[in-house]
Amino acid sequence: MRRCILRLFPWALLCAEVFFPxxxxxxxxxxxxxxxxxxxxxxxxxxxxxxxxxxxMAEKEINERGGILGRRLEVFVAHEGIPTVAVDKVLRYILEEGVDFLVGVDSSSVASAVSAVAKQHRKIILFTHARADQLTGWACHRYAFRIAPNAIMDARAAALVMKDRPAKRWYGIVAGSEYGRGAWESFQATLRKVRPDVEFVGELWPRRFTADYTSIIQAVMEAKPDGVLSTLWGQELVTFVRQALPLGFFERVKFFVNPGGASLGVLGPLGDEMPAGLWVSAGYWFAYPDSVENRVFVKAYRVFYGEYPADVALASYSAVHLLKRVIEEVGSLDTERIVERLEGITYRDPEGVKTIRREDHQVVKDVVWGRTTRSTRHPFRILDDLVVIPGDELVRSVEETGCRT
Known part of the structure; x- marks a missing residue:
């Protein structure tokens, strides 16, 4: 496997065999x-x-400060692809490259497959993006940790943000995945609890990588809902927004709500095309909190890459730094002792103080929601009317998760 190094070329990942002195x-x-x-x-x-x-970026900072336990840190980057491809790459990481830890994973289906391999080989993995609840739910295990909010946390936050809004009739546009299913079910259950008069008038389940959302957009508009909960993400959400705009969708739907819709992985590509007034969240919003630590991180990231950090940038950055801290506290690479140290740990990153629950290895962190609005300072929509929901109000009880680590 080649060593992959990021450089400041637009859209490019340059891979080469590289030696650092x-x-x-x-x-x-x-x-x-x-x-x-x-x-x-x-x-x-x-x-x-x-x-x-x-x-x-975390690798560079750590090596410039002496590495970990006086040893150089190497971070390898690979494209995860589909689950079978990701499993092959993880096995190569473990068996050929001899990696000590695993970090990342964007797709929930990939994460489930990779998690099983990590369990088999007793490799600690820190999930930084995949949202499917089962990763820290019924499919949890001793070596898997997640430092991003899961689907249920974000969907519960969405319901709490919407509970006092003038929206009674709701429709679901649900990504065909465990992530989408968990988010939609959680949103409905939470909104019914805090707003008993709510009605759910329909749901549609577009397949992954849908190219044409026209029929879905028209079906939703015909149902005349007050609000729509969408779990689309990435390029699928970008495509949906672009196709919905000329059909007048966002004028007809009072409240369009999308967990993860404030990721710069969505706002960046859409730029000025993103409508104002949509309610969206991000695992991390670069302008919040307005703290010294966050401003320093954002500035450093911009110097490094010439752009603002997305939520997944902070998560992977924090994962690497968290591993450094724990390794140094344990004083070795002893997997079992590192697991024990990660369980229940409270740590601070540029976003603030977070805790990884001992029982299910799910991070407890605040979730930030807001409305998209135009900005004169940024080439993309930013968030206004921020609503920050404390993490301890969003996580399920350990008994509800079904986790048995």
Whole structure:
């Protein structure tokens, strides 16, 4: 597997065999290796680009400060592809490259397959994007951790944001995946609980990589809902928005709500095409919080890559730094001791203080929602009217998750 290095070329991932001379690394000490997987091509390529950039930025910072336990850190980047391809790449990481840890994964179906391999080989994996609930639910295991909100957390937040809005009739446009199913079910259950008079008047389940959403858009408009909950993401959401605009969809639907719709993997490609007034969330919004730590991170990322960091950039950056901290606290690469240290850990990253629950390895973090609005400072829509829902109000009880680590 080649060593993949990101450079400041638009849309390009340059891969080459690269040797870093190191900073006085002990000759007898092998490097510490992290294997990452991201969607570097196709509908999720924007997520993969940002995710890999965040991990590589962390690698550079750590090596410039002496590495980990005096050893050089190596971060490998690979395109995850479909589940079978991702499994093959993870096996190569483990068996050929000898990686010590795994980080990343954008697709929930890929994450489920990769998680099983990590469990079999007792490799710690930190999921930074995949949202399917089962990863820290019924399919959880000792070696899998997630440092991003899951589908249920984001959907519950959406319902809480919408509970007092003048929207009674709701329709679902649900991505055909475990992520989409979990989000839609959670949104309905939570909204019914906080708003008993709500009605759900329909749902449609477009297949992944749908190219033409016209019939779906027309069916939704014919149902005349007040609000629409969409779980589309990446290029699929971009395509949907572009096709819905000329049909007057966003004028007819008062509230369009999309978990993850504020990712720069969506806002960036759409630019000025993104309608104003849509309610969307992001695993991390670069302008929140307005703290010294976050401003320093955003500035450094912009210097590195010439753009603002997406949610997946922060997640992968934080994952690498979190592993550094835990390795140094344990004082070795002992997998079982590192697992024990990660369980229940409270850590701080540029977004703030977060905790990984001991019982299911799910991070507890705030979720940020807001309305899209025009900006004179950015080439894309930004968020206004921010609503921040505390993470402890969104996570399910451990008993509800079905997790047995």
């Amino acid at each position: 190191g900073f006085g690394w002990a000759q007898e000490s092998p490097s510490i290796k992290i294997g990452t997987l991201f969607q570097m091509a196709g509908s999720g390529a924007e997520y993969g680009r940002h995710g890999s950039q965040g991990a590589m």
